Amino acid sequence: MTVDVDNYRFDFPQAVDAYKFDERDPLSPHYHGATALKAVDVMVEMPAEYVFIEIKTYDDLADFKKEGKTYDDNEARKYLIRTLSRKYRETFLYRFCEGKIDKPVYYVCLLNLDAALAGYCRKELSRMIPTGKANKRRWHKELLAKTSLFVVDEAAWNRNLTRWGTCEYLGE
Amino acid sequence: MITKIKFENFTAFDELAVSFSPGINILLGENGTGKTHVMKALYAACSVIDTQASQTYDQKLRSVFLPNSIGRLVHRSQGRNSGSVKVYRNDGSEPTDRSIGCHITTLNKAEVKVLRWNEDRRNPATYIPVKDMLANAPRFRALYSEKHIHFEEVYSDIIDKALQPIPKGKPSKERAKLLEILNKSISGRVIEKNETFYLRNRSGELEFTLLAEGFRKLGLLYMLIQNETLTKGSVLFWDEPEANLNPVLSETVVRILLELQKMGVQIFVATHDYVLLKEFELAANGDSAVLIHTLFRNGDGNIRCVSTRDFEEVSPNAIDRAFQSLLDREINKAFEK
Numbered sequence: 001m002t003v004d005v006d007n008y009r010f011d012f013p014q015a016v017d018a019y020k021f022d023e024r025d026p027l028s029p030h031y032h033g034a035t036a037l038k039a040v041d042v043m044v045e046m047p048a049e050y051v052f053i054e055i056k057t058y059d060d061l062a063d064f065k066k067e068g069k070t071y072d073d074n075e076a077r078k079y080l081i082r083t084l085s086r087k088y089r090e091t092f093l094y095r096f097c098e099g100k101i102d103k104p105v106y107y108v109c110l111l112n113l114d115a116a117l118a119g120y121c122r123k124e125l126s127r128m129i130p131t132g133k134a135n136k137r138r139w140h141k142e143l144l145a146k147t148s149l150f151v152v153d154e155a156a157w158n159r160n161l162t163r164w165g166t167c168e169y170l171g172e
Numbered sequence: 173m174i175t176k177i178k179f180e181n182f183t184a185f186d187e188l189a190v191s192f193s194p195g196i197n198i199l200l201g202e203n204g205t206g207k208t209h210v211m212k213a214l215y216a217a218c219s220v221i222d223t224q225a226s227q228t229y230d231q232k233l234r235s236v237f238l239p240n241s242i243g244r245l246v247h248r249s250q251g252r253n254s255g256s257v258k259v260y261r262n263d264g265s266e267p268t269d270r271s272i273g274c275h276i277t278t279l280n281k282a283e284v285k286v287l288r289w290n291e292d293r294r295n296p297a298t299y300i301p302v303k304d305m306l307a308n309a310p311r312f313r314a315l316y317s318e319k320h321i322h323f324e325e326v327y328s329d330i331i332d333k334a335l336q337p338i339p340k341g342k343p344s345k346e347r348a349k350l351l352e353i354l355n356k357s358i359s360g361r362v363i364e365k366n367e368t369f370y371l372r373n374r375s376g377e378l379e380f381t382l383l384a385e386g387f388r389k390l391g392l393l394y395m396l397i398q399n400e401t402l403t404k405g406s407v408l409f410w411d412e413p414e415a416n417l418n419p420v421l422s423e424t425v426v427r428i429l430l431e432l433q434k435m436g437v438q439i440f441v442a443t444h445d446y447v448l449l450k451e452f453e454l455a456a457n458g459d460s461a462v463l464i465h466t467l468f469r470n471g472d473g474n475i476r477c478v479s480t481r482d483f484e485e486v487s488p489n490a491i492d493r494a495f496q497s498l499l500d501r502e503i504n505k506a507f508e509k
Contacts, residue, residue: 115495116446119502147506156496160503 012165085128181247181255195461205467207442217259218297230282235325243280307380385416404436414445426451
């Protein structure tokens with residue numbers, strides 16, 4: 001099953017379903033519809049799990065500039081983490097309302113960061129979502145397991161996540 | 173400025189030639205790929221430019237490498253009984269390079285050949301070794317000159333450089349700016365009394381032995397800038413600036429090095445550090461002539477070098493490989509349930 005999104009082509013040979021999740025076309029069978037909610041780019045249903053995929057590149061930070069805020073490295077970093085966490089949380093909510101949180105969920109952020117920065121980004125994002133049980137006394141369920149969050153670039157995806165499928169950058 | 177080095181059967185190298193930037197040269201590579209050897213061979217050559225220098229090139233090589241005998245500097249390989257190193261320099265206006273070379277045999281014979289190498293000028297080279305020496309400076313120079321102690325000469329040389337007198341008058345605008353940056357980073361300024369270094373600030377004077385090692389490194393830089401050791405036409409060799417340095421201070425180090433380069437100092441840095449390299453990548457712009465040299469072993473086990481100005485093209489990149497391995501293992505651990 002092949003999905004082309006944001007200049008990337010994903011191929012998930014064993015997927016039950018795979019589609020552009022943030023679909024804006026009302027005529028599409030996968031039309032998102034809840035415009036107030038942020039959404040990840042790709043939704044994959046594997047036989048035993050769901051995989052949420054969000055693609056972000058440095059170029060996407062141009063959106064941040066458009067918001068008219070003061071641009072500095074610190075703010076851009078916060079913007080990136082805030083956006084990635086919000087996309088996950090609101091997609092989770094959407095899927096809950098669809099009745100499709102019945103399998104373990106994985107969240108993959110496909111970023112053009114090197115491995116060291118990806119490690120840092122994962123740590124920040126994990127805190128912001130939050131992963132695991134934020135309140136150990138009151139939370140009986142997790143938004144996302146601590147070990148189910150990955151921040152990768154194309155090469156790291158194809159080294160480590162081929163159990164789900166492959167990812168290829170198609171160019172601009 | 174140093175333009176090139178050529179090795180033939182010398183220390184870790186069978187055959188290697190590397191051309192350098194007149195600005196900043198970053199040497200990358202795993203342990204055992206000869207980064208420090210390149211820097212020491214260059215440093216020894218620069219140290220004998222001065223016509224008043226007390227040592228010849230082979231003598232300086234011997235004292236900075238400290239082998240049991242000079243013949244030990246010949247690369248160990250079957251059928252080879254001699255090796256050589258040749259260093260080239262050019263002030264930018266000369267039609268051809270000046271050079272100095274040293275041919276060494278396993279029978280401990282050394283022959284030096286020079287082509288317009290020597291000049292009536294102060295030794296332009298400074299070598300900052302991995303280990304801090306300022307805290308151990310008191311009477312070290314006397315001990316080194318009077319007794320046979322097993323220290324590479326770079327450790328004694330750096331103390332000499334740090335103890336150079338401070339020129340009279342106000343420092344230039346650029347120099348004052350650099351001292352101010354360092355002043356803020358180490359919360360004070362460095363002074364020296366009877367070969368003992370202190371950090372002086374509002375709280376008083378703190379001996380270097382009581383100072384964090386990272387601050388000692390910045391303190392050394394402070395002295396070298398203040399006494400104008402690092403000035404236009406000089407060459408700085410710095411082996412692993414990141415050693416004992418809080419990564420947060422890497423930004424300051426890189427900022428200072430880029431400013432020194434703009435002032436006309438040629439810089440050689442050997443590093444294993446992601447943060448330092450990333451700081452160079454983020455800070456480098458059109459004004460900064462940064463060249464990255466990656467040393468690596470090829471399939472035959474021989475050391476080769478690839479040079480690039482593009483940080484993304486650095487390959488093989490041992491630092492990136494280490495982080496990739498961490499990332500891969502972290503992901504794979506998640507699936508081990």
